[in-house]
Amino acid sequence: MRIASMKRGIHPPENKETALTPIKYFFPRNGAEMVYPMLQHIGAPCQPTVEVGDYVEVGQKVGDCAAAVSSPVHATVSGPVRDIRTVITPTGRRCVAVVMENDGKYRDHPACNQPVDYIQLPREKILAHIRECGIVGMGGAGFPTHVKLNPPPEKKIDTVIVNAAECEPYLTNDHRVMLEEPKRIMLGLEILLHLFPEARGVIAVENNKPDAIELLGKMIESPKVTVMAVKTRYPQGAEKQLIQTCMKREVPSGGFPMDVGCIVQNVDTVIALHRAFHRGRPLMRKIMTIAGGAVNNPGNYKVRFGMSYRDIIEAIGGLKCDPYKIIIGGPMMGVSHYTFDIPVIKTSSAFLLFTEKESKVHPERACFRCGKCVEHCPVGLMPLELNKFAIADHYDRFRDYNGLDCIECGCCSYICPAKRHLTQSISTIRRELLAARS
Secondary structure (H helix, E strand, O other): OOOOOOOOOEOOOOOOHHHHOOOEEOOOOOOOEEEEEOOOOOOOOOEEOOOOOOEEOEOOEEEEOOOOOOOOEEOOOOEEEEEEEEEEOOOOOEEEEEEEEOOOOOOEOOOOOOOOOHHHOOHHHHHHHHHHOOOEOOOOOOOEHHHHOOOOOOOOOOEEEEEEOOOOOOOOHHHHHHHHOHHHHHHHHHHHHHHOOOOEEEEEEEOOOHHHHHHHHHHOOOOOEEEEEEOOOEOOOOHHHHHHHHHOOOOOOOOOHHHHOEEEEEHHHHHHHHHHHHHOOOOOEEEEEEEOOOEOOOEEEEEEOOOEHHHHHHHOOOEOOOOOEEEEOOOOOOEEEOOOOOEOOOOOOEEEEEOOOOOOOOOOOOOOOOOHHHHHOOOOOOHHHHHHHHHOOOHHHHHHOOHHHOOOOOHHHHHOOOOOOHHHHHHHHHHHHHHHHO
16 A cells, blocks of 8 residues: 655754865775675675685675676675674674685776776676676665666666665765766766667756755766756655656656656766776775764774774774664664674765764653654655554564665654664565565
């Protein structure tokens, strides 16, 4: 069951002060333990392609999988493989990981730094190179990009949307990337438009980033490309909501953007495409927003995959105080953690360290059916009913009310005056159903 939402989304405080400072970069410390989980994407996990004792170079594959929906994992430092063991990832899942020791020499693998002229390649080889470089969606979902860019022939793509909305509070990494690497965004978009020659390109930016909108507008050289300022609201950056805003098209229940002629790619994914072809570099780094009242030097940092969050804290100057809450990701959709001893992976977007004042959790009260969660649900669902079905394990009723279409954005929990843990309960049953279906 769906309804027409009267107020799609919410307007939480932005807290985006870190957008004012340039991106800073640091290398992992010499001797650091670098951990590469074999599952950093949606799809089948990789298997290690190296063994304990092997010497591995920067950009060398340490994990791969023959499954259609998967993405290889590459080393981001050089050094020996010290262990292969099970670890906890930022998503809270456990998986096998390759553990290396950083020797501080950063020797590049021969396959690195080999630019590829995509203009001269057939489509299947372009997609194969994207896969070989381990590129996945950098907005947080981690869907393998080579799969997303290969829709069935009957799906006619007429629009490629670069998702630069960055609607979640605190997160400013995409904003800084737009200000500091606009040329690479345009060159990456050219690759996408080469794959879809009948399509036009739309760079969608929330209107609270006028400097990025102006700069990207000046960089446009093709009549097929436009920069679109979209209304600031959360979750504007969810791809189905962005398609509705930009194109006035609604992705059907259970459908995909390709069903309405669109491909959506995060702005940093587009830069990863540029790096893969113009520089011959696999995906090895993430721009992360590190913020919160417990952080000494909040800002945006270029971080190599495999680093532990504990090493990152030390590298940026430590903490003001012990954090009351640790969140990997944004405050709306991120995962709360209990330890710093987990590695940065491809889907890491932010690292938030909140004081007790910033992370106060109110006790749940009984729902009094005010309907605010229904009014603000961006997907048009009825969270109060889904919450009831989730608590009672009514799986069929949950499906009947389109619970699987929930994007787990957190709007319902945020807006609920009774402080019901709506998103948490819905997410739990939704993941159980998705796991059973697969």
